[in-house]
Amino acid sequence: MLTTIRSGTSRWIADYSSDARHYQLTFLFIFLLTGLFALNWSMPGWQIPLTFLIALTTQLAGILLLRLPIHSLKSALITSFSLCLLFRSDQTTVVILAAFIAISSKFFFKTNGKHFFNPANVGICATILITGQGWISPGQWGSEGIWLFLVGILGFLVVTRANRLELALSFIAAYGGAFLIRMLLWQNWPVDALTHLFTSGSLLLFTFFMITDPASTPSHKIVRIIWAFSVGLLAFYLQAYHWVNGSPLWALFLLSPLTSVLDYFFKGERWTWQDRIPEKITTAPAL
Amino acid sequence: MNKKNLLLALLFLLTQQQVQAFCGFYVARADAKLFNKTSQVILVRNGDRSTITMSSDFQGNVSDFAMVIPVPTVLQREDIKVVERRIFDQFDAYSGPRLVEYHDQGPCQRMYLNESVQAAATMKSRAPVSDSEMSREEDMYRVAVVARYTVGEYDIQILNAQESGGLERWLNDHGYKIPDGAREVLEPYIKSNMKFFVVKVNLEEQQRLSSQILRPLQISFNSPKFMLPIRLGMANGEGNQDMIIYAFSQKGRIETSNYRTVKMPSDRNVPIFIKDHFGKFYTDLYKENIRREGYDNIFLEYAWDLSGQNSVKCDPCPSQPPLYNEITEAGVNWLQSGGWSGYTGQLFFTRLHVTYNRRDFPQDLIFQETPNREQFQCRYILNHPAPYINDCPEWGSYQEQKIQSRKNELRELATLTGWDVSRYREYPSYFQGYRAPQPPDGKTGSIHQENKNQKTKPFRPQPTELVPSENDPIGSNDVKLPDSIAAISQDDFVMQDESEQGEKKDLSYGFVALAAITGLFLMHRKKP
Numbered sequence: 001m002l003t004t005i006r007s008g009t010s011r012w013i014a015d016y017s018s019d020a021r022h023y024q025l026t027f028l029f030i031f032l033l034t035g036l037f038a039l040n041w042s043m044p045g046w047q048i049p050l051t052f053l054i055a056l057t058t059q060l061a062g063i064l065l066l067r068l069p070i071h072s073l074k075s076a077l078i079t080s081f082s083l084c085l086l087f088r089s090d091q092t093t094v095v096i097l098a099a100f101i102a103i104s105s106k107f108f109f110k111t112n113g114k115h116f117f118n119p120a121n122v123g124i125c126a127t128i129l130i131t132g133q134g135w136i137s138p139g140q141w142g143s144e145g146i147w148l149f150l151v152g153i154l155g156f157l158v159v160t161r162a163n164r165l166e167l168a169l170s171f172i173a174a175y176g177g178a179f180l181i182r183m184l185l186w187q188n189w190p191v192d193a194l195t196h197l198f199t200s201g202s203l204l205l206f207t208f209f210m211i212t213d214p215a216s217t218p219s220h221k222i223v224r225i226i227w228a229f230s231v232g233l234l235a236f237y238l239q240a241y242h243w244v245n246g247s248p249l250w251a252l253f254l255l256s257p258l259t260s261v262l263d264y265f266f267k268g269e270r271w272t273w274q275d276r277i278p279e280k281i282t283t284a285p286a287l
Numbered sequence: 288m289n290k291k292n293l294l295l296a297l298l299f300l301l302t303q304q305q306v307q308a309f310c311g312f313y314v315a316r317a318d319a320k321l322f323n324k325t326s327q328v329i330l331v332r333n334g335d336r337s338t339i340t341m342s343s344d345f346q347g348n349v350s351d352f353a354m355v356i357p358v359p360t361v362l363q364r365e366d367i368k369v370v371e372r373r374i375f376d377q378f379d380a381y382s383g384p385r386l387v388e389y390h391d392q393g394p395c396q397r398m399y400l401n402e403s404v405q406a407a408a409t410m411k412s413r414a415p416v417s418d419s420e421m422s423r424e425e426d427m428y429r430v431a432v433v434a435r436y437t438v439g440e441y442d443i444q445i446l447n448a449q450e451s452g453g454l455e456r457w458l459n460d461h462g463y464k465i466p467d468g469a470r471e472v473l474e475p476y477i478k479s480n481m482k483f484f485v486v487k488v489n490l491e492e493q494q495r496l497s498s499q500i501l502r503p504l505q506i507s508f509n510s511p512k513f514m515l516p517i518r519l520g521m522a523n524g525e526g527n528q529d530m531i532i533y534a535f536s537q538k539g540r541i542e543t544s545n546y547r548t549v550k551m552p553s554d555r556n557v558p559i560f561i562k563d564h565f566g567k568f569y570t571d572l573y574k575e576n577i578r579r580e581g582y583d584n585i586f587l588e589y590a591w592d593l594s595g596q597n598s599v600k601c602d603p604c605p606s607q608p609p610l611y612n613e614i615t616e617a618g619v620n621w622l623q624s625g626g627w628s629g630y631t632g633q634l635f636f637t638r639l640h641v642t643y644n645r646r647d648f649p650q651d652l653i654f655q656e657t658p659n660r661e662q663f664q665c666r667y668i669l670n671h672p673a674p675y676i677n678d679c680p681e682w683g684s685y686q687e688q689k690i691q692s693r694k695n696e697l698r699e700l701a702t703l704t705g706w707d708v709s710r711y712r713e714y715p716s717y718f719q720g721y722r723a724p725q726p727p728d729g730k731t732g733s734i735h736q737e738n739k740n741q742k743t744k745p746f747r748p749q750p751t752e753l754v755p756s757e758n759d760p761i762g763s764n765d766v767k768l769p770d771s772i773a774a775i776s777q778d779d780f781v782m783q784d785e786s787e788q789g790e791k792k793d794l795s796y797g798f799v800a801l802a803a804i805t806g807l808f809l810m811h812r813k814k815p
Contacts, residue, residue: 030803040580042550042661090661132538135657142547142581187475192649193518196545243511245544245655 028081054099055080082120089134098127111260125253136246141201153208164212167228174232219268325529331618338618340505356484369439369502378533380606382589382638384665393673394681429453440493446483514653532639540659541637560723571704583647589638590663595631
């Protein structure tokens with residue numbers, strides 16, 4: 001009896017740790033619970049179920065029509081969590097549109113079989129641009145969840161063996177470095193004004209859970225680092241000079257199409273989720 | 288492009304009298320004891336255009352009054368106005384936390400509800416702008432006076448400073464005593480190309496107006512920055528400062544993008560004796576809520592769609608909704624006069640309340656306009672028991688339910704305010720003639736401490752007008768069951784400095800998360 005339970009548990013653990021997305025789902029779930037119950041986010045009760053419903057249905061349609069693997073539902077779950085964590089709207093149609101755009105972007109915006117938009121990112125930005133009825137609340141985390149975030153991120157990096165960490169680091173180096181130079185060295189703001197900027201939960205969520213998406217970022221490592229650095233610089237420019245709230249999301253949205261161009265010129269290893277065994281791209285892209 | 292880099296306006300008051308603070312620091316011509324009280328600001332945002340109206344409750348010799356207002360651009364004379372103070376009182380009365388009174392339907396009566404409304408007086412608006420000559424002078428301070436205006440009772444000079452030391456010397460040499468540390472606080476704003484106002488009272492104009500009350504000053508400018516620079520106000524600020532923001536926008540609710548915007552608790556059933564202590568109740572609730580939610584938040588107290596086509600401008604209304612001339616005087620310029628509500632066009636009103644200090648607010652308040660049109664109000668509910676009626680068989684079970692719900696009201700009261708409610712233990716069972724003891728002095732059950740040396744104005748819950756319903760099914764001879772509301776006035780709201788800031792909850796979050804991560808890590812290691 002006991003052995004059965006033990007072998008069952010270890011099999012479950014093996015299954016769980018075979019896919020980095022499981023960890024990501026766990027952390028996003030914890031963040032969402034924190035937002036809902038510790039930070040009392042004011043979001044309509046229907047937003048979460050509706051987002052999941054639309055995202056999963058769209059993904060299922062993709063699986064049936066485009067013969068995608070069934071495990072891609074996990075990616076749709078992650079996208080749903082990201083949308084619930086980042087996107088706000090008080091209208092059902094807007095939430096439906098965001099979830100639909102997010103998932104279907106993977107089917108439509110792709111070159112050489114690889115989608116170049118981060119699904120949640122394009123869902124949020126395109127919906128805001130189209131309808132003007134959604135918004136991002138960068139201040140919604142306050143500083144209370146900061147420890148949760150830091151430890152969550154560390155934990156995530158440890159358990160996923162830091163895949164795509166270079167993306168997070170080069171983004172934060174560019175964005176943070178630019179703000180550090182401008183605010184501390186040039187404008188002489190006190191240090192805690194800068195720390196306050198960096199303890200924004202939305203920024204950390206973006207840095208470690210959105211821009212690190214291996215599926216929609218450039219394949220070549222050096223190119224990837226330069227690309228993430230440019231996202232950071234653009235985010236800084238939009239924030240500091242144009243007062244764009246949630247500027248990292250907009251910077252990523254604007255620079256995502258570059259991914260396909262960069263992939264064309266710089267070949268690299270393509271990412272696949274399931275076994276974390278990268279497969280070489282052997283076929284040359286069609287002209 | 289250059290304009291886009293400029294910072295928004297900020298303001299600090301120079302005076303030796305006690306004044307109401309805006310988000311600026313106090314500087315004095317003589318050593319005088321100053322303390323910051325609650326300040327009020329009206330923000331109007333339309334595209335890139337901001338209008339900021341600042342209320343200063345200056346009492347004393349007007350020749351001592353002076354003020355410095357840094358602004359993003361060199362404002363033209365038509366961008367500066369004085370407005371009537373009454374619009375602040377109107378917006379405050381309209382949007383303040385409110386108490387609603389209901390009378391239970393007895394077990395042997397039919398349900399009936401009514402709400403009465405206190406009317407508010409209308410007001411006239413006036414915003415004189417007078418001419419003055421613009422001049423330019425460079426001096427040894429590296430401070431250039433780029434414009435001079437006389438607006439209403441104020442003389443205004445606009446300064447362009449090259450470096451904070453020069454500005455500090457200029458202010459000192461022109462008779463203003465500014466606090467230590469002002470230089471460091473000024474520098475980031477000068478580096479961002481800020482221009483500075485210096486405002487004094489024009490004594491001749493002021494005598495001609497024959498009023499001792501200085502009117503609020505209103506400035507408008509175009510800048511993508513939508514923020515209030517509260518940091519300057521904390522240069523000499525010891526402890527907390529309190530600010531109420533009335534914001535008008537076209538699309539929807541205003542929220543802060545670099546701090547958490549938290550809704551105040553609302554729609555709670557509280558004991559009926561709260562009616563006599565509503566002011567104390569709400570201030571203690573506010574403090575307790577800050578303690579619970581964290582000190583670095585901004586609180587939403589009211590949000591309502593005031594568009595011309597929205598017929599319900601408040602529900603219930605503690606005072607008359609803002610009128611067209613009040614709204615336009617506040618700086619809203621996109622509405623068209625006319626229509627049955629006095630105007631047509633989109634308008635959304637947000638009331639925010641923030642208690643800030645140097646430690647918890649290292650950055651200025653940055654706002655964003657969201658398309659969120661969800662309405663919100665701070666509303667607390669009193670339920671009066673039904674009158675006893677002889678020979679009513681259901682009375683017994685009604686009474687039991689009522690006792691239970693009154694116990695819940697006491698529990699709610701303890702949670703909301705942190706009061707020790709054991710003093711009210713007789714309340715649940717006394718339906719008639721219960722005399723509630725005074726609310727606890729200080730902060731029983733809370734970490735807040737009140738500075739008893741500071742004078743606090745007593746709260747004046749507004750008198751409730753009891754109006755019987757027109758469709759009263761019971762009849763006026765039976766028993767009057769009026770429902771009414773009372774509103775809390777912002778004038779009465781004075782936050783005390785808190786000597787104890789309280790510990791943050793961050794660490795406990797950290798420990799829980801650390802434990803979770805350790806677990807995950809160990810689990811991961813077990814992977815075959």
